[in-house]
Amino acid sequence: MQNGMSMAQAMCSRRGFLKAIGLGTTMYVLGRAARTEAATGIKPNILWLSCEDISPHIGCFGDADAITPNIDQLAAEGVRYTNAFTTAGVCAPCRSGIITGMYQTTIGTQHMRCSAKLPAMIKAFSTYLRRAGYYCTNKSKTDYQTTDLRDAWNESSGKAHWRNRGEQQPFFAVFNFTGCHESGIAGESKYKSVTAGLKPSQRQDPKKLKLPPYYPDTLIVREDWKRNYELITAMDAWAGELIGQLKEDRLYENTIIFFWSDHGVGLPRAKRWLYDSGTHIPLVVRIPEKFRSGEQGKPGSINDHLVSSIDFGPTAMNLAELKIPEHMQGQPFLGPNPPKPREYVFGARDRMDERYDIIRSVRDKRYRYIRNYEPLKTYYQYMNTPEEGATMKEIRRVHAEGKLPPAARLFMAERKPVEELYDLQDDPHEINNLADDPKYAGRLKRMREVHLKWVKQTRDLGLMPEPELVEREKKYGSRYAILRQVHGDALNSRLGTIAALASEGKGALPELIAAMDDEDAAIRYWGATGIGNIGADAKAAGGKMTAALEDESVSVKVAAARALCFMGKPERALPVLVETLRGQDTWGRLQAAIVLDSIGEAARPAEEALKEALTGQPSKYITRVANRALNVMNGTDNVVP
Secondary structure, X not given: OHHHOOHHHHOOOHHHHHHHHHHHHHHHHHHHHHHHOHHHOOOOEEEEEEEOOOOOOOHHHOOOOOOOHHHHHHHHOOEEEEEEEOOOOOHXXXXXXXXXXXXXXXXXXXXXXXXOOOOOXXXXXXXXXXXXXXXXXXXXXXXXXXXXXXOOOOEEOOOOOHHHOOOOOOEEEEXXXXXXXXXXXXXXXHHHHHOOOOOHHHOOOHHHOOOOOOOOOOHHHHHHHXXXXXXXXXXXXXXXXXXXXXXXOOXXXXXXXXXXXXXXXXXXXXXXXXXXXXHEEEEEEEOOHHHOOOOOOOOOEEXXXXXXXXXXXXXXXXXXXXOOOOOOOOOOOOOOOOOOOEOOEEEXXXXXXXXXXXXXXXXXXXXXXXXXXXXXXXXXXXXXHHHOOHHHHHHHHHHHOOOOOHHHHHHHOOOOOOEEEEEOOOOOOOOOOOOOOHHHHHHHHHHHHHHHHHHHHOOOHHHOOHHHHHHHHHHHOXXXXXXXXXXXXXXXXXXXXXXXXXXXXXXXXXXXXXXXXXXOHHHHHHHHHHHHHHHHHHHHHHHHHHHHOOOOOHHHHHHHHHHHHHOOOHHHHHHHHHHHHOOOOHHHHHHHHHHHHHOHHHHHHHHHHHHHOOOOOOOHHHHHHHHHHHHHHOOOOOOOO
């Protein structure tokens, strides 16, 4: 009691007695309210601190070089997730999955810089939060690859903030830090601007940093690696400011905070790739005590459950005690009654700007399986954006000098293996491919089966050529609906099977030839693609390929022309490629330009058409590939595409 007065003394007078009773009652009521707040309908606020292009180069994740005191403190008060992964190694496909809680390959948003129509039932998870009374804001990146999520936010702009909500209204707020994007590494002015506020003690010495083994050890590469760390430190300061604002508003103990990145570091062999360097992300969640379920959110704890980025939205909904729609493929990892943790997480790579490369991955807690559906394409296809970066230029330069370290040389190979398998415990940089090691045959078989099952269960639209997606979207109203029509199950099954067979080599030739008679153009496309992959040993399919030059599908025609070129018969193929390049189908044009680029000097008869393609194209991607093909053909660029 105040002034050293005992309870007994206080009760000696009527006034003291009433004061004591009042104080005790107040303390009891407040304590009971705090314990039962979540159970009486008061919803937690939820704050997402998202950033771009960083791997777990954070102090609390064990990186001794990182300077991240604010995120480290958040982890000390919350949970650090060690097995969080994104569904793509690049922002837009991944973010389309985050906002919908669905795989980008299921809803048709898998190609970088596309715009898919969605069925009315697929909504942003934040829409459900809004309907439940939450004030939902986004500051301010979207990149959802669709325009059909207009009701996602109360406000999405550079001014969006929880402070604009109604009185006592719960909020869900997203703040996105763009400073650590790959452009912050590549661009001198942006790097200087973002890191201008760092103290000398927060700067890095590039000579002391440890590089991944798949990069050449040069001063230029080390400078990029240093910038990555310093941009992350700037991000940490930004996160600290927002956490400070919560505290200023007395909302810190009423708000669940998530910190995450949209994919891995913005450098080659990381961003755009499905290795851990591209998909393993930092994830930290702080849950105030009154909103914890059981042992969830215990301060300073570490959770090794597998988490996919498509789980973020359903988790926010579950924390708000909202029902999760059955069509969502993400699952909550926090909140009441979460389901059994994932056994696997999945990733997909599709068109990255001007280049197609269909790759899929499966990851459990120890192993990663990768399926390369287009193994004849190099790891480092020439893409305009990464080629402008200093590290990619250094990789090209040092390779030309024959001085790349062994791990870096692996990724300069002219083609990729069909399958890759890595033991992340013994090989954290995923350098030693175990796919051909007999000791791992059982593991390879199991993960291959898991992958193929996922492809079919999720109805992977990335296995359908892009021109077909565009046309069928017009017919059915959305890409999601394409494999859900009458006979869609049968087509989906055939598509998954034939796409895998296309990279199986000569032994699959009979099935590939048979596929050319399929009623569906997507199946015929993979038949022709697989025959082209076999090349000269597929002479038996020459007649089928010549006939396919007249196919009604532009994708099949281009794939057949590619096959004839690879079989050493470009005479009939080149006119079709030129005609397509000059045609009206945007993505057919890109496909034709890519084939012409891939055959080098053999494309000489198409030189004039390639020059025409340098201007007036419906997509800058066509221009980029045409320019690249001309440069290689004429020896003005010695980089092999």
